Amino acid sequence: MSYLIWEFKTLNFTIRMTAEDEFDVDLSWDESGEAAEKIASGEWSVFCAKCAVLFEGVEIGTDYLGNCIYADPKEFRDHIGMNAGGYGSYFSDMVRGAIRDARGAWHEFPKLRAA
Numbered sequence: 001m002s003y004l005i006w007e008f009k010t011l012n013f014t015i016r017m018t019a020e021d022e023f024d025v026d027l028s029w030d031e032s033g034e035a036a037e038k039i040a041s042g043e044w045s046v047f048c049a050k051c052a053v054l055f056e057g058v059e060i061g062t063d064y065l066g067n068c069i070y071a072d073p074k075e076f077r078d079h080i081g082m083n084a085g086g087y088g089s090y091f092s093d094m095v096r097g098a099i100r101d102a103r104g105a106w107h108e109f110p111k112l113r114a115a
Contacts, residue, residue: 061102
C-alpha cells in the first residue's frame with residue numbers, strides 16, 4: 001500500500017508524504033487491547049509515514065516514521081500551521097528531515113543540478 005497524504009511541487013522538486021505498509025507493528029504500549037481491536041476492525045490504520053524529496057522524479061532525500069496509528073492517514077498532517085516553527089509536529093519534522101537529507105545528497109550529485 002502507498003497512500004498519498006500530502007504533496008508539494010515546484011518547478012524541479014516534489015515533496016511527497018505517503019503512508020506505506022507497516023511490517024513491524026509495535027503495540028507493546030496497548031495494555032487494554034483497545035488499539036489492537038480498532039486496528040483489527042479497520043477503524044484505525046497502522047502505517048509507516050514516508051516523506052520523500054524528488055528532483056525531476058528521482059528520489060534524493062527521505063525521512064521515515066513507523067508505527068503511526070490514525071483513523072485516517074491524512075490526520076497525520078494535523079499540526080500544519082500550529083506555529084511558525086512547526087515544532088512538536090511529526091509531519092513538519094519529517095518534511096524538514098527529508099529536505100535536509102536531500103540537501104546533503106544534492107552536493108553529492110552535481111550532474112543532477114539544473115542548468
